[in-house]
Amino acid sequence: MISLTTERLLLRRPTEDDIDPLAAMDADPEVMRYIGDGSASPFDRDRAAAVIARAQREWDERGFGMLSVVVRDTHQFAGWVALTVPAFLPEILPAVEIGWRLSRRHWGAGLATEAAGALLRYGLIDRGLDRVVSVRHVDNHRSKRVMDKIGMRFGFDAVVPATGRPAAVHEITRAEYVRDHDGSAERPHV
Numbered sequence: 001m002i003s004l005t006t007e008r009l010l011l012r013r014p015t016e017d018d019i020d021p022l023a024a025m026d027a028d029p030e031v032m033r034y035i036g037d038g039s040a041s042p043f044d045r046d047r048a049a050a051v052i053a054r055a056q057r058e059w060d061e062r063g064f065g066m067l068s069v070v071v072r073d074t075h076q077f078a079g080w081v082a083l084t085v086p087a088f089l090p091e092i093l094p095a096v097e098i099g100w101r102l103s104r105r106h107w108g109a110g111l112a113t114e115a116a117g118a119l120l121r122y123g124l125i126d127r128g129l130d131r132v133v134s135v136r137h138v139d140n141h142r143s144k145r146v147m148d149k150i151g152m153r154f155g156f157d158a159v160v161p162a163t164g165r166p167a168a169v170h171e172i173t174r175a176e177y178v179r180d181h182d183g184s185a186e187r188p189h190v
Helices: 016-026 045-062 111-126 141-149 174-181
Strands: 003-005 009-012 066-071 076-084 097-102 131-137 153-159 166-173
Touching (some): 016 076, 076 111, 111 131, 111 141, 166 174
Parallel strands (some): 097 131
Antiparallel strands (some): 003 009, 131 166, 153 166
């Protein structure tokens, strides 16, 4: 059972207790602005439960997947961070993507960077992934800032086939990560 702790966060496998806060977060049109086709299609409890179930299967099958992001001081669900296979963008496969989503009340505090940085390290160092990508809508500047802060570099532009929306693919290799962190990166507690 994987869990990572950082200075302010607990990253743990999702549980059924996360269904309602996940559904509430994904029902926020501003949170979902750059996701899928950008329409605020309603995310309900059933859809959130399916996301949690899929995340649990991914951990069992692949040894990586989605982790719930919980604020340590308050035990409040803040969102999620994940390592997953980006099947929605076949041109970059085989690949493992890092992604994140936080509820709006947790934006602007550096939590996405903290969570993504810990999971990126876990994927590249502890799981031995050779390369991790991250895909964002070209207008999602918040996600670009997180990608920059965790050391990812712009790779190329793409178009998501299912939606026709423009995307930017960022990436980092294990060799780049090791070179840039030179052993000094704070290791999250596993």
